[in-house]
Amino acid sequence: MQLEQFIEQSEQRAYQTALYATRNSEDALDIVQDAMMKLAQQYSDKPSVEWGPLFHKILQSKIHDWYRRRNVRQKWIALNPFSIGGGATDGGSNGNQSYDGDSNSDPIENAAELKNTKPDDKLAQSRAMNVLNDAVQNLPQRQQQVFLLRTWDGLNVAETASAMGCSQGSVKTHYSRAVHKLRELLEDHI
Amino acid sequence: MNDSFENKLIALSEKTFNKQLQNIDEDVLQRLRQSRQNAVEVAQMQVKTKSNAITVSFPSWLSPVSTATAFASIALIASSLWIQPVIQAELTASPLEDISMLMTSDEFELYENLDFYIWLEDEDNAS
Numbered sequence: 608m609q610l611e612q613f614i615e616q617s618e619q620r621a622y623q624t625a626l627y628a629t630r631n632s633e634d635a636l637d638i639v640q641d642a643m644m645k646l647a648q649q650y651s652d653k654p655s656v657e658w659g660p661l662f663h664k665i666l667q668s669k670i671h672d673w674y675r676r677r678n679v680r681q682k683w684i685a686l687n688p689f690s691i692g693g694g695a696t697d698g699g700s701n702g703n704q705s706y707d708g709d710s711n712s713d714p715i716e717n718a719a720e721l722k723n724t725k726p727d728d729k730l731a732q733s734r735a736m737n738v739l740n741d742a743v744q745n746l747p748q749r750q751q752q753v754f755l756l757r758t759w760d761g762l763n764v765a766e767t768a769s770a771m772g773c774s775q776g777s778v779k780t781h782y783s784r785a786v787h788k789l790r791e792l793l794e795d796h797i
Numbered sequence: 798m799n800d801s802f803e804n805k806l807i808a809l810s811e812k813t814f815n816k817q818l819q820n821i822d823e824d825v826l827q828r829l830r831q832s833r834q835n836a837v838e839v840a841q842m843q844v845k846t847k848s849n850a851i852t853v854s855f856p857s858w859l860s861p862v863s864t865a866t867a868f869a870s871i872a873l874i875a876s877s878l879w880i881q882p883v884i885q886a887e888l889t890a891s892p893l894e895d896i897s898m899l900m901t902s903d904e905f906e907l908y909e910n911l912d913f914y915i916w917l918e919d920e921d922n923a924s
Contacts, residue, residue: 611837618829619818636828643836651840652847736813743810758810786803797805 608655614643617659621666624755627744628670638669645669663760663770667752671772674748735796742792750785753778 618639625635642665650661743751749771756767757778767782768775 610840611833614833614836618833619821619826622821622825622829623814623817632822632825636825636832639829640832640835643832644839647836647840648843651843732809732812735809736816739806739809739813740817743813754810755814758807759814786806789806790802793806793809794802797802797809 608658610647610651610655610658613655613658613662614646617662618643620760621662624666624752624759625670625673627751627755628748629673630744634673638666638673642666642669660766660769663756663762663766664772667756667771670748670752731796735793738793738796739789742789746785746788749773749777750781750788753781754785754789757782 621639621642622635625638626632629635629638642662645665646658646662650658653661743754746754752771753767756762756770757764762770764775764778764782767778771778
């Protein structure tokens with residue numbers, strides 16, 4: 608497989624993963640761009656089977672860096688409420704595409720692929736999808752990323768631990784907490 | 798944890814996340830394409846740079862082993878050429894030093910009185 612082909616297959620998922628984490632389109636694009644560049648610069652000569660795990664790892668590292676920088680910035684803003692840019696917080700404040708906009712979209716339109724279900728079911732499922740979307744968006748960072756890697760990217764516990772640079776026990780804990788929280792929010796919808 | 802709930806949650810999650818991919822703006826998709834192109838160009842440049850570096854370091858007719866052997870041979874020849882004149886200079890210098898030593902008057906007096914010193918020693922032994 609060519610590097611271009613691999614990136615093409617991965618870029619939208621990577622963007623969506625970063626968007627869940629940052630809730631800001633510009634920041635998500637920056638993260639994905641940096642991750643692509645790092646993969647190309649440092650690992651393009653590696654066998655193509657290694658690109659997937661490496662790209663997950665780089666992306667998670669970039670997301671983690673973004674969280675760290677945001678936390679430092681928020682602490683600085685809290686200490687200096689009159690500092691320049693003090694009123695600007697993340698979440699699409701610069702007129703960028705905000706993640707929140709997706710959750711306000713028409714649930715019927717969002718459920719376009721559910722053609723075989725009854726209209727009531729479609730509506731219920733669409734509502735459940737919106738609730739889940741918001742819930743995942745509001746999960747703590749580590750729980751959110753573990754949940755995405757496990758359920759969406761289909762990584763097992765060991766692969767997730769490797770991508771996130773943490774222990775397998777930590778992955779199990781984060782995943783269990785995420786599922787527990789989502790269960791509380793979605794019990795009436797699933 | 799209820800397995801059936803978890804299975805339903807996983808199925809719904811997958812559907813939800815995939816659905817979100819369809820909502821990505823065309824502008825974002827364009828920028829992702831551009832980023833991808835940039836990354837691919839960087840990767841191609843890296844491959845070219847690496848292959849050029851290898852060519853400059855080791856031309857096809859010059860392997861690391863042959864380079865090392867050549868340097869060792871040159872060093873050996875250079876050192877032998879440098880040491881040889883020194884040895885020859887030492888060899889050619891020694892007769893001159895002898896002559897100069899022989900030409901010293903003190904040394905001749907010693908040789909002239911040598912018979913006297915031998916006689917003196919014999920006399921001491923006899924007494």
